[in-house]
Amino acid sequence: xxxxxxxxxxxxxxxxxxxxxxxxxxxxxxxxxxxxxxxxxxxxxxxxxxxxxxxxxxxxxxxxxxxxxxxxxxxxxxxxxxxxxxxxxxxxxxxxxxxxxxxxxxxxxxxxxxxxxxxxxxxxxxxxxxxxxxxxxxxxxxxxxxxxxxxxxxxxxxxxxxxxxxxxxxxxxxxxxxxxxxxxxxxxxxxxxxxxxxxxxxxxxxxxxxxxxxxxxxxxxxxxxxxxxxxxxxxxxxxxxxxxxxxxxxxxxxxxxxxxxxxxxxxxxxxxxxxxxxxxxxxxxxxxxxxxxxxxxxxxxxx
Amino acid sequence: xxxxxxxxxxxxxxxxxxxxxxxxxxxxxxxxxxxxxxxxxxxxxxxxxxxxxxxxxxxxxxxxxxxxxxxxxxxxxxxxxxxxxxxxxxxxxxxxxxxxxxxxxxxxxxxxxxxxxxxxxxxxxxxxxxxxxxxxxxxxxxxxxxxxxxxxxxxxxxxxxxxxxxxxxxxxxxxxxxxxxxxxxxxxxxxxxxxxxxxxxxxxxxxxxxxxxxxxxxxxxxxxxxxxxxxxxxxxxxxxxxxxxxxxxxxxxxxxxxxxxxxxxxxxxxxxxxxxxxxxxxxxxxxxxxxxxxxxxxxxxxxxxxxxxxx
Ligand SMILES: NC(=O)c1ccc[n+]([C@@H]2O[C@H](COP(=O)([O-])OP(=O)(O)OC[C@H]3O[C@@H](n4cnc5c(N)ncnc54)[C@H](OP(=O)(O)O)[C@@H]3O)[C@@H](O)[C@H]2O)c1
Numbered sequence: 144x145x146x147x148x149x150x151x152x153x154x155x156x157x158x159x160x161x162x163x164x165x166x167x168x169x170x171x172x173x174x175x176x177x178x179x180x181x182x183x184x185x186x187x188x189x190x191x192x193x194x195x196x197x198x199x200x201x202x203x204x205x206x207x208x209x210x211x212x213x214x215x216x217x218x219x220x221x222x223x224x225x226x227x228x229x230x231x232x233x234x235x236x237x238x239x240x241x242x243x244x245x246x247x248x249x250x251x252x253x254x255x256x257x258x259x260x261x262x263x264x265x266x267x268x269x270x271x272x273x274x275x276x277x278x279x280x281x282x283x284x285x286x287x288x289x290x291x292x293x294x295x296x297x298x299x300x301x302x303x304x305x306x307x308x309x310x311x312x313x314x315x316x317x318x319x320x321x322x323x324x325x326x327x328x329x330x331x332x333x334x335x336x337x338x339x340x341x342x343x344x345x346x347x348x349x350x351x352x353x354x355x356x357x358x359x360x361x362x363x364x365x366x367x368x369x370x371x372x373x374x375x376x377x378x379x380x381x382x383x384x385x386x387x388x389x390x391x392x393x394x395x396x397x398x399x400x401x402x403x404x405x406x407x408x409x410x411x412x413x414x415x416x417x418x419x420x421x422x423x424x425x426x427x428x429x430x431x432x433x434x435x436x437x438x439x440x441x442x443x444x445x446x
Numbered sequence: 447x448x449x450x451x452x453x454x455x456x457x458x459x460x461x462x463x464x465x466x467x468x469x470x471x472x473x474x475x476x477x478x479x480x481x482x483x484x485x486x487x488x489x490x491x492x493x494x495x496x497x498x499x500x501x502x503x504x505x506x507x508x509x510x511x512x513x514x515x516x517x518x519x520x521x522x523x524x525x526x527x528x529x530x531x532x533x534x535x536x537x538x539x540x541x542x543x544x545x546x547x548x549x550x551x552x553x554x555x556x557x558x559x560x561x562x563x564x565x566x567x568x569x570x571x572x573x574x575x576x577x578x579x580x581x582x583x584x585x586x587x588x589x590x591x592x593x594x595x596x597x598x599x600x601x602x603x604x605x606x607x608x609x610x611x612x613x614x615x616x617x618x619x620x621x622x623x624x625x626x627x628x629x630x631x632x633x634x635x636x637x638x639x640x641x642x643x644x645x646x647x648x649x650x651x652x653x654x655x656x657x658x659x660x661x662x663x664x665x666x667x668x669x670x671x672x673x674x675x676x677x678x679x680x681x682x683x684x685x686x687x688x689x690x691x692x693x694x695x696x697x698x699x700x701x702x703x704x705x706x707x708x709x710x711x712x713x714x715x716x717x718x719x720x721x722x723x724x725x726x727x728x729x730x731x732x733x734x735x736x737x738x739x740x741x742x743x744x745x746x747x748x749x750x751x752x753x754x755x756x757x
Contacts, residue, residue, distance in 0.1 A: 379638040385713040386633070 147259040148327075152319040154250060159312035161244035166305035168236050169298075173205050176229040209302045210353055213295045213360055230294055237301055238286060245278055245304075266410060269403065274304070276396065277358045280375070280389070281365045288368055295364035296357035303354035307346055314343040331418075332425035340422045344415040351411065355404055362393050369393065449521060449530045451476075451484060451494075459534055460484035464523050473510045480534065490610045493535040496520075513678055540610035546619060547600040553624035555593040561631035562586050574635075581641040581648065585634045585710045588655055592702065595659060603666050607678040626718045633712040642711045651708030658702025661687065665695035682741055689746075690754040692734040696726040697752055727752060 254260040321334030375389035451460040470476040477489035494510035567574025672681040687694035703719040730752035
């Protein structure tokens with residue numbers, strides 16, 4: 144079990160590093176774009192120049208470019224060639240690490256099965272598989288058709304996923320470090336600072352809908368190309384009497400989002416309520432003068 | 447000296463004195479009392495268990511089953527001044543056990559011929575039959591016989607110990623069987639179906655299928671003999687393939703599906719077989735464990751679960 148704890152810590156640390164890299168890559172590309180196209184080379188000058196209203200507007204422009212759904216972006220004029228080149232640059236520098244670190248999350252299923260991490264196997268599998276499906280079968284498979292279909296959601300997907308994961312793995316790195324170092328004697332709230340718990344259980348409120356709508360846009364955008372290129376298509380007759388149409392599979396997967404989305408969102412809302420309440424209770428107990436030996440009544444499991 | 451019925455979160459639902467006249471003697475009495483005085487849940491919806499870690503029950507089982515005396519679970523008046531706890535769970539709305547089986551098998555029985563007709567003959571069954579390849583006709587006959595046999599067994603052979611199950615199972619099981627029946631039939635009855643190349647393979651398939659079905663029937667018949675009508679008695683089965691495995695009916699079932707797939711050779715059929723096998727392995731594991739727990743050293747040690755000599 145000691146090996147398990149150490150392994151979980153190392154795993155979380157590696158994932159934290161990986162997702163930070165991806166997120167920084169996105170930010171660097173965006174800064175470069177801002178500098179070249181909006182500030183005309185002036186950013187490197189002084190920091191105070193960064194906070195001029197015009198420049199803040201530029202930064203807001205980039206955020207809108209990250210997150211706005213395709214029709215809105217077309218309407219706001221993000222179809223210009225500068226922006227397109229920027230997006231392509233982001234894709235080139237992030238796709239590989241994104242594939243690597245997202246695929247690594249399959250290990251979390253192993254951790255759950257081995258009992259090293261307490262989580263619901265079904266929920267974890269659902270989350271991981273839906274991401275891997277979009278990433279490998281849509282984004283990676285149609286990356287060469289960037290302008291035609293992947294630009295519908297790649298930036299939103301990347302920013303939502305990487306921001307969520309940076310915070311999530313930061314949380315788990317701290318937690319698993321505390322767990323390992325204290326040999327499981329400390330409760331979650333003695334280990335993780337409250338602001339990190341808050342971020343971990345709040346960011347998804349915004350980022351999850353952004354990520355999921357990006358997934359849906361990507362699949363919808365790729366559908367015509369899946370049909371046109373006969374992607375992953377097997378037809379009868381063949382000796383194994385098998386046929387497969389990936390576009391139908393995608394359509395079924397999209398229908399699966401209808402019950403899946405409220406289910407997962409509700410699941411996370413419940414977790415949020417539970418964890419934040421426990422953190423608050425812990426804070427009030429430790430702030431009171433007579434705290435010395437008292438332990439929080441609710442010792443959330445170190446997961 | 448009292449018996450406390452609690453929800454699993456520890457809330458007390460009913461407290462009974464075991465000394466007073468009218469105190470419950472059997473599990474059925476207790477269920478009646480719960481129905482009348484407790485949480486007003488009908489006996490069939492109740493699941494009563496001993497808390498985990500209670501070693502007093504001589505029958506090393508924690509589920510309180512109807513038809514048994516409370517003292518068989520260690521709940522007796524002469525056990526000192528001890529207080530007993532029984533956990534209660536409401537299983538929710540129930541449907542007839544037999545009804546669920548009849549409904550889930552009815553789907554495949556009806557859907558396969560329907561898909562056969564639609565795929566090969568529009569709305570005309572005799573035209574579809576005429577157009578179908580001999581292997582497709584054989585598949586239709588085999589499939590239909592298999593599920594007709596299961597319906598008949600459900601009606602006339604099995605002596606189930608449970609009368610009902612939660613209604614969710616009805617939805618789940620029907621989705622599984624009806625869905626797979628349509629999926630397999632779609633490919634087996636496809637107009638561009640490719641029959642297996644080798645006649646030998648086809649006939650080996652027919653043989654396996656036949657042996658599997660007959661063996662399965664024999665097992666079910668023997669299981670019926672173990673349980674006198676109207677009881678829930680469980681006994682150790684002997685003879686036939688029961689000497690080698692705890693669940694030979696599953697072994698033969700798998701053999702029958704191996705045969706069906708040798709005859710028809712579709713990925714869909716193989717998938718159906720694999721999922722079914724996995725399910726039966728899970729059940730076989732549970733049943734094997736149950737035998738060992740219930741009969742202890744009386745149960746033949748050398749028996750495997752489901753695959754002779756292997757597992
Ligand atoms: N293809 C598939 O996907 C698939 C999957 C599962 C099953 N099946 C088929 O469905 C059939 C029935 O399945 P099942 O799980 O209901 O079979 P089962 O539990 O092994 O036994 C069938 C009947 O025998 C009774 N019985 C079992 N062991 C007994 C014992 N030691 N003493 C007295 N009675 C005993 C059972 O009563 P209880 O009510 O007390 O258990 C039940 O009524 C299988 O044999 C198989 O052919 C097919």
